[in-house]
Amino acid sequence: MRIDIISIFPQIFEPTLGSSMLGIAREKGAVSFAVHDLRDWAEGKHRTTDDYPFGGGYGMVMKPEPFFAAVEAVTALDDAKPTVILMCPQGRRLDQSLVEELAGRERLVILCGRYEGVDERVRTLVDIEVSAGDYVLTGGELPAMILVDAVTRLQPGVLASETATQEESFSWGLLEYPQYTRPASFRGMDVPEVLLSGDHARVDRWRRTEAVRRTAERRPDLLEAAGLSAEERSFAEDILGARETKGDAL
Ligand SMILES: C[S@@+](CC[C@H](N)C(=O)[O-])C[C@H]1O[C@@H](n2cnc3c(N)ncnc32)[C@H](O)[C@@H]1O
Numbered sequence: 001m002r003i004d005i006i007s008i009f010p011q012i013f014e015p016t017l018g019s020s021m022l023g024i025a026r027e028k029g030a031v032s033f034a035v036h037d038l039r040d041w042a043e044g045k046h047r048t049t050d051d052y053p054f055g056g057g058y059g060m061v062m063k064p065e066p067f068f069a070a071v072e073a074v075t076a077l078d079d080a081k082p083t084v085i086l087m088c089p090q091g092r093r094l095d096q097s098l099v100e101e102l103a104g105r106e107r108l109v110i111l112c113g114r115y116e117g118v119d120e121r122v123r124t125l126v127d128i129e130v131s132a133g134d135y136v137l138t139g140g141e142l143p144a145m146i147l148v149d150a151v152t153r154l155q156p157g158v159l160a161s162e163t164a165t166q167e168e169s170f171s172w173g174l175l176e177y178p179q180y181t182r183p184a185s186f187r188g189m190d191v192p193e194v195l196l197s198g199d200h201a202r203v204d205r206w207r208r209t210e211a212v213r214r215t216a217e218r219r220p221d222l223l224e225a226a227g228l229s230a231e232e233r234s235f236a237e238d239i240l241g242a243r244e245t246k247g248d249a250l
Pocket residue numbers: 086087088089090111112113114115116117118130131132133134135136137138139140141143
């Protein structure tokens with residue numbers, strides 16, 4: 001997969017793209033990243049990328065011409081047709097199913113806005129607008145990094161085991177079960193005996209039950225589509241009942 005990012009703050013990306021799993025993914029050739037400075041396509045001595053909003057009002061708006069020139073030039077860098085993404089709080093909220101969809105594309109070009117956002121005409125360049133969540137940040141760079149991280153870890157060969165993502169939160173319809181590592185006993189808190197038993201069938205059953213419990217406690221909205229057995233559904237309903245009696249806390 002090839003990912004091109006267009007931003008007026010390209011320097012923000014390198015520490016993240018060069019570190020840990022993203023850095024390794026790049027070294028292995030599972031994904032290639034290129035970060036482009038939008039100002040390279042801006043005109044004038046000051047290479048200005050923003051201007052006052054027509055109609056008046058607060059703040060600045062990002063000009064269309066640099067984005068059009070940048071997307072055309074960056075698209076031409078590779079034969080593969082890219083999916084062009086605008087990071088935008090008004091876009092489709094990022095979740096694991098959108099991550100999986102985008103992870104299957106050969107090429108992404110990600111546009112990062114700043115200020116009051118981009119001139120409306122920039123949207124004609126874009127295949128999909130993606131939001132990191134229902135809150136407003138100062139720029140699209142952090143949301144872009146979230147998206148890049150999430151799609152990169154799904155590329156073949158990036159994680160040590162392809163099965164690592166299969167039982168993760170959201171991937172299998174449930175939140176993940178609790179995880180423990182050594183020591184087996186710490187400050188009076190003991191690892192559940194079943195995890196030390198070496199009995200894989202029992203461990204699998206315990207994990208599935210705990211995943212259902214955790215999802216019922218924290219994200220009951222996910223249960224409907226989680227494909228629960230009748231027994232699991234009744235277990236989840238008991239937990240939901242207890243939760244209602246107790247009242248909802250933070
Ligand atoms: C301050 S925001 C502009 C918000 C815009 N005025 C609005 O009300 O929708 C500036 C830029 O940050 C990025 N941004 C801010 N919050 C975001 C979010 N939740 N998800 C994705 N991008 C976001 C977008 O690229 C946006 O163009």
